[in-house]
Amino acid sequence: MKSYREELFFQTKQRREFINITDQVQAAIDKSGIKEGLCLVNPMHITASVYINDDESGLLGDYERWLEKLAPHEPVNQYRHNDTGEDNADAHIKRQIMGREAVVAVTNGKLDFGTWEQIFYGEFDGKRRKRVLIKIIGE
Numbered sequence: 001m002k003s004y005r006e007e008l009f010f011q012t013k014q015r016r017e018f019i020n021i022t023d024q025v026q027a028a029i030d031k032s033g034i035k036e037g038l039c040l041v042n043p044m045h046i047t048a049s050v051y052i053n054d055d056e057s058g059l060l061g062d063y064e065r066w067l068e069k070l071a072p073h074e075p076v077n078q079y080r081h082n083d084t085g086e087d088n089a090d091a092h093i094k095r096q097i098m099g100r101e102a103v104v105a106v107t108n109g110k111l112d113f114g115t116w117e118q119i120f121y122g123e124f125d126g127k128r129r130k131r132v133l134i135k136i137i138g139e
Contacts, residue, residue: 001138001139002032002033002034002139003136004032004034004134004135005133005135005136006031006133007131007132008024009129009130009131010126010129011126012127013127014123015073015123015125015127016123016126017122018060019120019121019123020055021041021119021120021132022111022118022119024134025104025111025119025134029110029111030109032136034109034136035106035108035109035139036106036107036138036139037139038105038136038138039104039111040101040103040133040134040136041101041103041133041134042100042133043095043131043133044130044132047088047095048091048095048132049094049100049122049124050099050100050101050102050119050120050122051098051120052104052118052119052120053117053118053120054118055118055120056116067124070093071089072090088124088125090124091125094122098122102119104119106136106138
């Protein structure tokens with residue numbers, strides 16, 4: 001069995017963004033030479049997410065509104081975590097809702113997706129450099 005590791009780096013311009021990283025993940029698979037296996041994609045930060053869904057602007061806007069209703073950023077004093085001087089408790093909660101990682105089968109050297117599936121990096125406390133781990137194992 002072979003393994004391959006790569007990191008992607010992001011520094012978003014906004015506090016919250018959704019970025020389609022499917023092509024970057026597929027490029028890592030291409031570099032790995034692995035044809036059959038599994039691909040893990042994991043943000044290495046507790047205020048960011050990786051998830052799989054449709055790349056449709058209405059849905060991305062729905063996520064933005066829905067997450068803000070569930071865990072609004074302001075007022076920041078509503079969260080005990082922010083008593084430490086932070087202002088990102090909502091980002092931790094949004095990450096928990098959207099998930100920690102995605103694992104996708106690799107078949108014939110390609111991401112083995114269902115219809116419309118894409119991989120996204122979800123940033124909930126941006127404007128600083130963060131990284132995403134891609135780990136591919138297989139033959």
